[in-house]
Amino acid sequence: MCEPAGDILVFLTGEWEIEDACWNINKKINNLGDNVGPVQVVPLYSTLPLAMQLKVFEPGPASLRGGPPGRKIVVSTNIAETSLTIDAPESLMRALEVLNYLGALDDESNLTTLGDIMSEFPLDPQMSKMLVISSKHNCSNETATIAAMLSAPNCFLRPREAQKAADEAKTRFGHIDGDHLTLLNVYHA
Structure with missing residues (x-):
């Protein structure tokens, strides 16, 4: 309600936290009634069915005749942020260690049978x-x-x-x- 017009992206850590936040946001919006414009709350996490994930790309709700602007709120896990915080050489070394442990690479990092x-x-x-x-x-x-x-x-x-x-x-x-x-x-x- 206090932000200028536009959609909102919220990052949380997991599926249950996202579902809980969406439920609470919808409950709060319903309690406010006509004081806010139309709002669409959309969860986004990896185990959500594809059709539900694609709702993120649909246009948000339009404002009602002269009322407050419509807004879409996407509540998601922040996968991109966690991938950027790990140094690339460190990630590569971890991946090589896993492949060696599984027997896919030998000690010289050559592919095994x-x-x-x-x-x-x-x-x-x-x-x-x-x-x-x-x-x-x-x-x-x-x-x-x-x-x-x-x-x-x-x-x-x-x-x-x-x-x-x-x-x-x-x-x-x-x-x-x-x-x-x-x-x-x-x-x-």
Whole structure:
């Protein structure tokens, strides 16, 4: 209400904090009634379905006949800022260490046979290695399913107005051994 006309971008740290902020902003706007122009509050985080993410690029609401200007408020994680705070050579060294630890690079930073196979997958190195070695543990089908579920948008939505019901629905798929097997249960269901 105190800012000049224009859209607002708010950076927060995580999905639940973003959803909570959006809910609180909408509640505050509804309580103010006609004292503010039309406002559209849009969350943005990586596990949000693509259609919801694309709302960020839609035009904001127009002002109502002579009333206060319309405004869009985007509440997002600040991924770009965190990537800029890490020095590039440091990031490169960390990446090489991870690839060496996974066996994709040897001690001279040359690609190993395993690393060559891993590079064929359009996935993070950890997930690529998981898929490659799964056949040695007779769990290739399950591993491929889990990799696919981890690569897709989050299948568990938790809207503010139905959090309890969403949590109850999620518990039906829960597995005592963790989230990966919970995702496997979702796929099989």
